[in-house]
Amino acid sequence: HLExxxxxxxxxxxxxxxxxxxxLQKLRKILVNVLN
Structure with a gap:
């Protein structure tokens, strides 16, 4: 039961x-696109 x-x-x-x-991966991609 506990298991x-x-x-x-x-x-x-x-x-x-x-x-x-x-x-976080999606956010990172968005940030990379904005910065580039």
Missing amino acids: KTFAELSINEKNKISHRGIA
Whole structure:
């Protein structure tokens, strides 16, 4: 029971991290385009 909850938490954390990473990559591309 605990293991399942732990796995779900880690998956949610990974999703948050990946979404943030994707957003940062998009933001970086936009900034590069603006500066160039």
